[in-house]
Amino acid sequence: MDRIKQFFKKDRFAAHNDITLLEVRSGYAKAELIISDKHLNGVDITHGGAIFTLADLAFAVASNSHGSVAVGVSATISFLKATNRGTLTAEAREVALNPKLATYSVEVRDSDNDLVAVFQGTVYRKKQALAL
Numbered sequence: 048m049d050r051i052k053q054f055f056k057k058d059r060f061a062a063h064n065d066i067t068l069l070e071v072r073s074g075y076a077k078a079e080l081i082i083s084d085k086h087l088n089g090v091d092i093t094h095g096g097a098i099f100t101l102a103d104l105a106f107a108v109a110s111n112s113h114g115s116v117a118v119g120v121s122a123t124i125s126f127l128k129a130t131n132r133g134t135l136t137a138e139a140r141e142v143a144l145n146p147k148l149a150t151y152s153v154e155v156r157d158s159d160n161d162l163v164a165v166f167q168g169t170v171y172r173k174k175q176a177l178a179l
Contacts, residue, residue: 048070050179051112064097068108074141074151078109083132089094092129093163099124102153102166103141109151110170114177115127117149117170124166133158147172 048071055061055068061078064086070077080086081100088094102124110117139153153166 048112051114051177053107054105054111058104058107061100064100066101066104068104069094069123071108071112071137073112074109076105076112076139077136078105078108079134079136082132087131088090093099093130093135095124095126098126098135098155098164098168100134100154102139102164102176103168105137105153106151106166106168106170109139109141110168110172113144113172113179114179116143116173116175116177118173120148120169120171121170122166124164125173126164128157128161130157130163134176135163142167145172 052071055150066080068078086097137153137155139151142150150169155164157163
């Protein structure tokens with residue numbers, strides 16, 4: 048799993064948004080974002096795009112953890128609580144794994160462990176191996 052973690056250090060968009068990958072297991076990933084001023088929207092709460100990006104990285108890592116390229120084909124998110132400071136953590140878990148499709152659920156929680164958002168995504172699993 049260290050090779051998968053190393054592979055995702057190449058995710059420039061996640062790095063640009065200061066997202067850190069904490070943990071990777073088969074079908075699972077955990078990532079965090081420390082909220083800063085640049086993550087806030089016009090009404091001074093964490094931008095939905097920042098929360099989605101955090102959840103999406105955890106989703107990408109969990110779905111690619113098997114070593115083959117998995118690309119998102121569908122994703123939805125529901126925002127449940129506003130935040131504007133502290134740390135957000137996203138945990139992605141595999142729900143269903145098939146030869147061509149796989150589904151993942153992601154929970155985003157704040158520093159108080161309150162649920163901030165729920166994300167569900169489906170990937171198409173290619174035959175191509177990740178370039179580890």
